[in-house]
Amino acid sequence: MPTPTEETWRKNELGYRNDMKYPNCVGTIDGKHVYLKCPPNSGTAFYCYKKRFSLILLGVVDPNYMFTVIDVGGYGKDSDNTIFENSTFYREYILGKEILPPKPLPGFNDPMPHVLLGDEGFAVEKYIMRPYDKRSAMRNEDMKTYNSYHNRARRISENAFGILVQKWRIFHTPIDCEINTACSLVKSACCLHNFLRSKNIVTQSECHTFDTSTISLSAVTPLGPNIRRSNTEAFRIREQFKTYFNVT
Template sequence: MINAANDFNYQWNFPNCVGSIDGKHIAIKCPPKAGSMFFNYKGYHSIVLLTVADAKYKFSYIDVWAYGSEGDAGVFSSSKLGKAMANESLPFPPNAKIHDKRLPFFFVGDDAFPLGKRLIKPYVPKRNQMLEPDKTIFNYRVSRARRCVENAFGILCSRWYCLARTMFCSPDRAQKIVAACCYLHNFLTSLNPRVYCPTRYADYIDSSGNLIEGEWRNNIPANSLFSSTINPTQGRPTDIGKTTRDSLKEFVNSPEGSVPRQKKK
């Protein structure tokens, strides 16, 4: 995990982050006698792919098993990763010093996941209010780190079109196909990145500090069902999660932790 965190800090200037987590619905044909078990809130039948991506757009964890109808809080908490994070059984390194505090290592996610010691997500503005500038900057920095999983999903879907369309097979076979695509994605990303993910295919930061979107977006099939993310959950944030996020916010707004042009975002 130390190597993963070093990669995130080097590539995306976000310390102590060991992975970017997200989930996608994979469309399938409703199996016989399944009822509404696989019917998701988007209006089609699916299974859920939950993943963690590293800073180089490879999947360090995949879990493809949940029914499309499963509540999103349940998808994460019932996964092996969610359970391991809940009972602190993952081999996280000891807390590392950031700025003037020692903070835990963590994953980054969006509002579909509960804020906690090991999972950091953006601030959400209160109703009819705007976020304070320092929180807006923090959210921008989180979004940069989160783009790793967004890019991993995008590259995956742009290379394996079967994921963008409804799979006309059993859920068990669909799970195996999705897992195989993820494994092949990792293999080809390592074996021949210049062909599988060439320069500018994924998002990158230009010489002026601007974030430029990758070319994979031009290769996603029209009306792709793979683009649908899992639904936000209302999980209760933990105190240590809030404290860790506040400390990270202070760091990214400090001279030591800031990046070029972040105040213009």
């Protein structure tokens, strides 16, 4: 899996802008528990809230359902933000940096950061947008409109994980081997997933009609919901995205 360059992120942004109508998005991010047999001498490090043993696969996905970046091996016991902020991806691309320079949304003048799109497992930050909570969106049409654009783009990552699990049967049951070997197996599966996607062995039409709810992802489940508070600037950025989607 090659190290992403500025050109990689620009291609991602162009794809999400053209295909999903979400500008300034450079990827969708998701984290999944990959279930394990109880690792020896691991204590509770890999014991997750599902009362099972797991390691974390964190992935940033491009608009073609390919993994741009993965981070494998986070402890199942850790929260979503702990896993993300301890990841190599966070240190190399997010911490004190910008993936791409800010630019205005189409038809607007104020520069806006480039962001990743996540689900409720992530806090709202300058570099990550999450949907408005469902109760608020039910009472507010502008929030509901934003959520529809956000969730349509974010499902790219859900579908990518669904394709990964469907293709590689090792994910259908808890993995029974040493932690380092399990991490290598997960990384290999992600690289092979990208290889097959790049060779167009899975067609775009198959991906757009793919429904992860129809598959039993017995060894891959989402991270838990996030309860961490977000900062005011992050909420302001999301409000600007909301305004854009409601006037275009």
